Amino acid sequence: MKDRITTYGLIGKFAISLIAVVVIQGILAYRVRVFGYFDLPLILSIYYGFTLGRPVPSVIIGTSIGLLQDSLSNVPMGTNGFSKTLIGYLAATAGSKFDVDLPVTRGIAIFLFTIGDGLLVNFLGNMTGVYSSLGGNTIWNWLTVGVFNALLGMLMFGYHDRVKHATS
Numbered sequence: 001m002k003d004r005i006t007t008y009g010l011i012g013k014f015a016i017s018l019i020a021v022v023v024i025q026g027i028l029a030y031r032v033r034v035f036g037y038f039d040l041p042l043i044l045s046i047y048y049g050f051t052l053g054r055p056v057p058s059v060i061i062g063t064s065i066g067l068l069q070d071s072l073s074n075v076p077m078g079t080n081g082f083s084k085t086l087i088g089y090l091a092a093t094a095g096s097k098f099d100v101d102l103p104v105t106r107g108i109a110i111f112l113f114t115i116g117d118g119l120l121v122n123f124l125g126n127m128t129g130v131y132s133s134l135g136g137n138t139i140w141n142w143l144t145v146g147v148f149n150a151l152l153g154m155l156m157f158g159y160h161d162r163v164k165h166a167t168s
Contacts, residue, residue, distance in 0.1 A: 014061065017044070022068040037148040041065045042117050045084045046110055047156060049091025050100050062088025079124040083117050090116075103154050110153040114146035 021040045028035035045065055049058040066084030070077045091113065100106055122138065 018061065018065045018068060022065060022072060025069070026072050037145050038152055039114065039117070039145060039149055040152075041069045041080070041084060042087060042114060043110065043149055043153045043156065045088040046091045046113050046153065047160075049088045050095040050106070050109075050157075051160065053092055053095040055089050055092040058088035058092035059085050062086070075121065075125060076128045076130055079121050079128075082124065083120040086120065087113050087117055103157070106157050107150040107154050111146040111150040114149045115142050118142035118145065 018041075021044050025035070025038070025040040029038075045058070045062040048061045052058055062084040063081055066081035067078070069080040069084070073080065091109070094100060094109060098105065100109060118138075119142075
């Protein structure tokens with residue numbers, strides 16, 4: 001009985017964190033312009049991929065957060081869902097193959113995953129006819145978002161490491 005309560009509590013924490021991140025991203029990006037350069041759902045997908053290190057839960061989290069993001073944005077339904085799913089899987093696989101405990105590795109990985117996410121969402125948008133082409137402004141935007149995501153992601157992982165070492 002206690003195991004079931006613990007499992008439900010864990011699932012509840014995941015659900016609340018996923019919904020909170022998407023809602024916070026939407027509100028902050030709308031109200032404060034600089035938050036448009038962050039992709040909190042992507043960072044959370046990478047974060048869970050690295051910390052869990054298991055592809056199946058990372059895929060479920062990536063799919064859930066991507067579809068939530070799709071429902072609140074103006075992109076075709078499923079583009080962010082597929083992108084975050086793939087990024088979550090790749091992050092979990094990279095977490096089991098490489099040493100992602102180093103801050104430099106994490107920062108580079110988050111930057112590269114951000115660029116990959118932008119390419120994939122744009123490619124899927126081009127296939128559905130929503131986006132017309134890749135322009136210089138789009139690439140510059142991806143690089144800017146990649147730098148901001150890498151910095152914020154490194155702060156999140158630093159906080160995670162401090163909490164983890166304080167409880168050990």
